[in-house]
Amino acid sequence: MHVSIPNFSENARSAERNFLLKSSRALARWVLLTSKPKSPMNERITLPENPIIAKCGTVRLTTAQALVRYLSGLRTRVEGPQGDEIVPLFGGVFAIFGHGNVAGIGEALYQYRDRLPTYRAHNEQAMAHAAIAYSKAQFGRRIMACTTSIGPGATNLITAAALAHVNRLPVLFLPGDIFVSRDPDPVLQQVENFSDGTVSANDCFRPVSRYFDRILQPSQLLTSLPRAVLTLTDPVLCGPATLALPQDVQAAAFDYPAEFFESPVVEFRAAPPTDGHMEYGYSCMGYEIAGGLGVKMARPECEIIVMLGDGSYLMLNNEIATSVMLDKKLIIVLLDNRGSGCINRLQQSCGGNPFNNMLKDCLQFGTGAPDIDFAANAASLGALSEKVANIAELEAALRRARSANRTYLICIDTDDTRTTEEGGWWWEVAVPEESPCETVRQARADYLRGKENQTH
Ligand SMILES: Cc1ncc(C[n+]2csc(CCOP(=O)(O)OP(=O)(O)O)c2C)c(N)n1
Numbered sequence: 279m280h281v282s283i284p285n286f287s288e289n290a291r292s293a294e295r296n297f298l299l300k301s302s303r304a305l306a307r308w309v310l311l312t313s314k315p316k317s318p319m320n321e322r323i324t325l326p327e328n329p330i331i332a333k334c335g336t337v338r339l340t341t342a343q344a345l346v347r348y349l350s351g352l353r354t355r356v357e358g359p360q361g362d363e364i365v366p367l368f369g370g371v372f373a374i375f376g377h378g379n380v381a382g383i384g385e386a387l388y389q390y391r392d393r394l395p396t397y398r399a400h401n402e403q404a405m406a407h408a409a410i411a412y413s414k415a416q417f418g419r420r421i422m423a424c425t426t427s428i429g430p431g432a433t434n435l436i437t438a439a440a441l442a443h444v445n446r447l448p449v450l451f452l453p454g455d456i457f458v459s460r461d462p463d464p465v466l467q468q469v470e471n472f473s474d475g476t477v478s479a480n481d482c483f484r485p486v487s488r489y490f491d492r493i494l495q496p497s498q499l500l501t502s503l504p505r506a507v508l509t510l511t512d513p514v515l516c517g518p519a520t521l522a523l524p525q526d527v528q529a530a531a532f533d534y535p536a537e538f539f540e541s542p543v544v545e546f547r548a549a550p551p552t553d554g555h556m557e558y559g560y561s562c563m564g565y566e567i568a569g570g571l572g573v574k575m576a577r578p579e580c581e582i583i584v585m586l587g588d589g590s591y592l593m594l595n596n597e598i599a600t601s602v603m604l605d606k607k608l609i610i611v612l613l614d615n616r617g618s619g620c621i622n623r624l625q626q627s628c629g630g631n632p633f634n635n636m637l638k639d640c641l642q643f644g645t646g647a648p649d650i651d652f653a654a655n656a657a658s659l660g661a662l663s664e665k666v667a668n669i670a671e672l673e674a675a676l677r678r679a680r681s682a683n684r685t686y687l688i689c690i691d692t693d694d695t696r697t698t699e700e701g702g703w704w705w706e707v708a709v710p711e712e713s714p715c716e717t718v719r720q721a722r723a724d725y726l727r728g729k730e731n732q733t734h
């Protein structure tokens with residue numbers, strides 16, 4: 279197991295021991311005592327006579343079915359209005375199907391759709407943002423999984439994986455992977471690294487997962503899946519867990535011990551609830567709307583107000599359509615200053631000229647930068663929307679938004695030069711040592727003075 283903070287490693291080991299003991303004591307013995315199948319891909323697996331199997335019985339499932347069945351059976355304890363309640367650990371699975379997951383895990387999700395709901399999103403990064411926000415809003419006590427096709431769908435998750443890693447928030451990633459058999463090689467959407475047969479796009483998950491494994495044969499789930507769940511549910515290890523799922527292994531069947539699916543209630547030791555919700559650990563643009571959706575899914579009784587800039591909106595707004603489809607209403611307040619206002623200010627505080635941040639300072643051709651109609655954009659995705667001209671209109675629009683029956687976007691023009699008076703902390707941003715610009719040379723001198731005042 280990968281534990282990145284050495285001081286925690288003892289904790290981590292004992293947490294792992296406890297979890298594995300609690301959830302699969304018999305299984306661990308079972309795994310040791312049974313011989314692993316020689317060729318899980320093509321042959322029906324026959325297991326040797328074994329007293330433990332005889333005792334607990336087996337159930338023949340594909341790897342994907344076993345995975346989904348296991349996840350759908352996990353329970354956790356949450357505080358409800360009437361005291362503690364036992365609820366499913368997984369609130370659902372976000373899925374964008376494609377080559378590498380539609381046939382295997384897609385079929386399994388269909389079989390278990392009554393116990394583990396599948397939600398369709400529009401972009402893999404965004405659906406992972408929603409899943410991460412869901413767990414944050416549930417204080418890490420409930421989780422979601424995300425399944426993608428192989429290749430581009432999987433790598434679209436990487437930014438969100440990094441976000442979850444930095445913020446230590448649990449999410450289970452289930453990207454499709456290349457064939458273990460290598461029969462179709464290269465397969466559609468493979469990265470085609472011909473110098474190393476073991477590399478796939480999913481290796482990108484390694485540095486941004488707190489637990490990573492590639493399921494090379496069906497029986498491997500017996501060990502890897504409890505470990506992934508341990509990572510997701512332990513406050514010390516907590517973060518994204520990735521189980522890369524080669525598509526032939528997803529479809530391969532195996533006689534799983536029935537006992538594997540008798541999971542204990544997973545207990546959390548999570549932080550107390552708060553109402554505000556910000557992603558600043560990774561400072562990732564494109565988080566807000568999908569994040570709002572995840573919070574609404576976690577806390578449907580709450581009114582969710584998402585506030586974001588025009589730049590962040592343009593990066594990732596498509597989950598507005600998902601919020602409409604799932605009847606998860608968001609109120610979105612969009613501050614349109616026509617570009618990257620905060621980076622423009624940072625650029626100038628480092629001595630730079632306004633360049634390539636505000637749209638008016640960017641290269642433009644033809645008819646130039648469009649006057650983007652954000653209200654029309656949101657309306658095209660199924661939301662209600664309006665543009666307001668001032669604060670009084672914003673207040674009136676917020677009242678309309680609050681009584682509306684679905685996602686409602688309010689757009690307001692803002693001034694890109696003004697910022698809050700709060701803050702004022704010195705922030706180390708390296709200013710060039712050489713420049714023909716006097717303003718940069720001046721900023722460099724200020725930077726060095728600021729550095730001298732630092733205590734470390
Ligand atoms: C994915 C990603 N790309 C780039 C950045 C760098 N960045 C930080 S803030 C910002 C501009 C944000 O623009 P907008 O959302 O319009 O907000 P504004 O600063 O104009 O209020 C950029 C480009 C980032 N944080 N995340």
Ligand SMILES: [Mg+2]
Nearest residue numbers: 587588617619
């Ligand atoms: Mg802006």
